[in-house]
Amino acid sequence: MSDTTAATERPASDGPAMEVRFRGGGFAPQSRRWVGVAVFVALVALVEWGTRAGWISPLTLPRPSDVFGTFVELWNSGLLFKHLGPSLSRLAVGAALGASAGVLLGVLIGLFSYVRAGLVPLVAAIFPIPKIALLPLFVIWFGIDEGSKYALIAFGTFTPTVVATYGAVDNVDRSLIRMGQSFGLSWLSIVRKIVLPGAMPGILSGLRISLAIAIILLVAAEMLGAEYGIGAYILQAGSLYDLERLFAGVVILSLLGVIVSAAIAQIERRVLGWRT
Amino acid sequence: MSDTTAATERPASDGPAMEVRFRGGGFAPQSRRWVGVAVFVALVALVEWGTRAGWISPLTLPRPSDVFGTFVELWNSGLLFKHLGPSLSRLAVGAALGASAGVLLGVLIGLFSYVRAGLVPLVAAIFPIPKIALLPLFVIWFGIDEGSKYALIAFGTFTPTVVATYGAVDNVDRSLIRMGQSFGLSWLSIVRKIVLPGAMPGILSGLRISLAIAIILLVAAEMLGAEYGIGAYILQAGSLYDLERLFAGVVILSLLGVIVSAAIAQIERRVLGWRT
Amino acid sequence: MDIRLEAIRHAYGDTEVLQDISLAIPAGRIVCLVGPSGCGKSTLLRFIGGLERPMEGRVLQIGAPPEGCLNPLTFVFQDFALLPWRTVQGNISLVLEDHGIRGKRARAIIDDVLARTRLSDFASALPKQLSGGMKQRVAIARALAVNPAVMLMDEPLSALDSQTRELLMDDLITLWTRQPFTSVYVTHNLAEAVRLGHRIVVLSRRPGRICEVVEIEKPLAERLYADPDLDEVQRHLWEMMRDEARAAEEELIDV
Amino acid sequence: MDIRLEAIRHAYGDTEVLQDISLAIPAGRIVCLVGPSGCGKSTLLRFIGGLERPMEGRVLQIGAPPEGCLNPLTFVFQDFALLPWRTVQGNISLVLEDHGIRGKRARAIIDDVLARTRLSDFASALPKQLSGGMKQRVAIARALAVNPAVMLMDEPLSALDSQTRELLMDDLITLWTRQPFTSVYVTHNLAEAVRLGHRIVVLSRRPGRICEVVEIEKPLAERLYADPDLDEVQRHLWEMMRDEARAAEEELIDV
């Protein structure tokens, strides 16, 4: 009833033979690094040309070479680090406070129904409050020294971290938790060994956003009685309508953002190597 | 060799019989609506009591009943709508501009490798730039009228929308696209009928964040020569250190945020009913 | 319309995936491709369907596709590949729209294929409301709607539980018996292969080559569930593949 | 240690899921639960394992668990339930840590169970590097590590391709033959049930009741791949279930 034949075959029907038409491919982004660099260079060159030729008025955009000059000057005079130091420490302290409080509360919300019911609406209500609107209050609450700067940045990073964290806890694979219970693991073991590591990817990607917000808030934070700091530098440049310095400051912040984002990517690669 | 028996069984071994220990449950958040309300009420009552009893200084927090009074006054005098009107139109126009440009560019980045390579680094560099730092420039670029307000809000919603959109396009199930190709669908059909609807959930959830940012930016936008508007109202209250009005304004923004978020949830329920 | 593969070879980067595959797929018959994990079955099917191009060798279609055939080489995927935002009929009309078939004509085709797959009652259901078996029947209805010359089926049943699998096999046999179609059917499951295949092509583990081609004469309609007549063939196939399958299974995946 | 179910009934909201289930699971034997989709097999298994409580009826354990048993009722899940961030040995030590077993003692247990599941070479691999079959073998090793009185297996093979399934069935038979364990084994797959079960319990479609209990005398070790001796039992089971399975399969899911 069954018949085993060799793998040689002859065509069974006649007619014109043609190759099948290819219709796949595409929809798969490929990386082309140099294009990004090229676009950057082209943009800068365009502005440089425009400002030199005069069809970009000096009121509209500064000359990129002048911005670069300002930057070099900042570096040489050591002022760069005088500004960068306080800003970085504000970022570090504020973001650390806000993010750790946010992760803590987010985990609690994720674990306890009552905490969730009580605090989620509150967090949702706090989220759309612009932090600069609260500056006058922050002065009263935390003073005009470092306190209010830390508080503002902490406050700004807190809410997105909470939201990202409890979302991450909610998304931990329930079947893993069920597995833990089925092996009689204690509640604490389940939280420590299953829930927290499982929520890690979500928490880290939330942190990416929170830190971007922290950098953005640096300017707002340094509105309040900061003598040194990138934000203060930018504000001062703005109030003096000194576009070269304004752009130099903005470029520094932008670099800072790119560096922080790269650092988190690095951490993710280390800590989340287990992801497929 | 096989033997079919009825479903009655006798225990096969002796010894003490005990029920198996229950060890499941938990880790499944339950909704308890009233807790959220209770927490709100308790907080407000606490502050009211504190400000009345005097252990919260009037410099620290306004009395909730006074804030409510301010709100009622705003309502009665019709000033509420005088402020709300321009703010809402700024939000609508600015967010519509920013979000539609963002979605467009995001889709292009998602579809074309060259656009992606050229623009993703640019968007990443623009993301951490604080919009308030650019206020002086916006005045020159877009004037002090509605133009610069629209532009600021549009600019703020643009970058997160781009990032969310191209992420959403990247996440469209490749097997659906392959299916489209296997049925010989045209490139345009695949984009229209598979890529865009598939990216919809991601785009909408990105929009949720973008709109929250738009509301936050309202205050910054109305720093620029706005007479009416919630942001202007808050700024004015802040500069007069009038906490009642400051809080009334903040509450309005917060409500606005909650409403917008609820509206998007509603749209999601309508448009994304196909999700499991 | 027949398909002929000529001396196909392919590699992804440094991994040789397929070597020297020559094969004919005669019209009106079901050819099953079996082989261990990762031996290149899906890749081969994508070559046949024109979704990918082999590095060497050619895939030829011989003779013209039948009258009224909208998409000669039509896939049925393991994961169904239904658009979750379209109803059952919307998913079918998707593949008609691009051929300008709308309205009444589309309606007629859709009704016909839904009736053939016993889905007429579910025309307006969304995929999320359907069980796995029903989803795959929708995918089969969609494939039938374009009146294909060859159906390329990549493990169409392996996402389903085993009872549903049995039911769908019955359905496929009924469909084929009523109107024989040509098909290349990729599967891991030897029981499935001996149940549905007129010809079973056994591939070695990666790099995949053709080990053996087995013909089964017994007509599809006469093959039983757990058919003792087929047990022998199935055991023969398994003897041939067991060690390769084990070796393929125990490879570490490097990510 | 035996398990006895007494008159179990359960409903989720308005959907009656299980009705009047009474059943004994004798020590040292594999009891297979088969039944159509959604008939409550997994629910029943969760009751037995204490992960959920039935609305009516009781699950009793009779006699003490054997010496050195850390977790009498131990699950093996369909989706493996391995922690992706722990290596193979980390996943096993997870279930020992809570019993205070660390260091050398843990090492010894882990080495033993990895050897029994032929995984010794993969102790430091991460789950993402393993094929499905190897993942499930890790899950089985983990279950063995706590020296269970009863293994509760919920479709342990149905996430695997059919060749891997065959290989794992061989592994399970080898494990059982070397040291018989008690098990409740839920499956959709009748071929699996007749291959592994000493006793097969057939449930009706939802609400699940016991339709029939079939005993198979032929020793596990003597049952063949595609065993003609078992074909008859399998066909008998399928005759009994086919219509119910079809009806269960064609229900719309309301979401």
Place this chain on the structure above:
Amino acid sequence: QNRKVVVGALRFTSHSGSFIAVERGYFADAGLDVELKFFQAAQPMAVAIASGDVDFGVTAISGGLISLAQKGAVKVIGGALSEEEGIDGQQILVSDAAYQSGITSPAMLDGKTYGVTQTGSSFHYVGSRVAEAEGIELTYKPLQKVGAVIGALKSGQIDAWNIVPHIAKPLAGSGAVHIIGAVQDYLPRYQTTTVFTSTENAAEERALTESFLAGFSRGVSDYNATMIDRAGGQEGVDEMVKLIHNYVYTDRPLDKAAPSIINGTMRINEGARLNVASVRDQLEWFQAEGLVDESITLDMLVDTSYVETFQA
């Protein structure tokens, strides 16, 4: 058909010249159809003039204004508010805490913190000149907004500040802060605010600029005559307050707003006369602090061809 121009203003009594000229039709008489555009702060107004959104404005000289002048965008064309002996001008305030610790005159502020809105603002200039005169050192805290400075001063987080009288007096009245001196003791005839316009207007639109100054000056004379010289008696003051109340403190009822408006009365220069000496002093200070470019000359900042200038 009158020519349309946009005039920038803050809702301060010091901008009353423009308000009166609009209300009493002086601009219309000069052939201008004036639209008032209100700002929250002076800095954006300077930028708005540079961008062409606003034609004329009145504001203090700040680093930003000088920068824009250097870029060829704006020009100072006249003077507005001045300190004048005998009229309450800007006051120097200290916090209650500082006052309690014994600081009762600006000379005792050595090593204390001084509130400013921004680096290079007029507050910075004033504080710096006071410190120079007293030979003391001050630390400047930029707080961006007047409100924030008030909050910081009230809560004792900064020690001192200077501000216009209609804000200083009610604050001092509440007891949270104390007045310890007047700015005019250090900067007599300080040209607090100036009238300015775009370079284009100043250079190309001479007729337009003159028309504006004409209308504005009539408003200013009315203001000085009524509010300072009391030419119309109490009745005149009441009427003027009512007029100004259309623009300032609009959210408060008239009876509550009136004292603040009256308290805010300061001399606005007749005919927009400009104290060039004070302007030069300010420019030199900005340059000395390194806030603006050394190369800027007074000519780049000021166009003296429109109004009478004086040096004092």
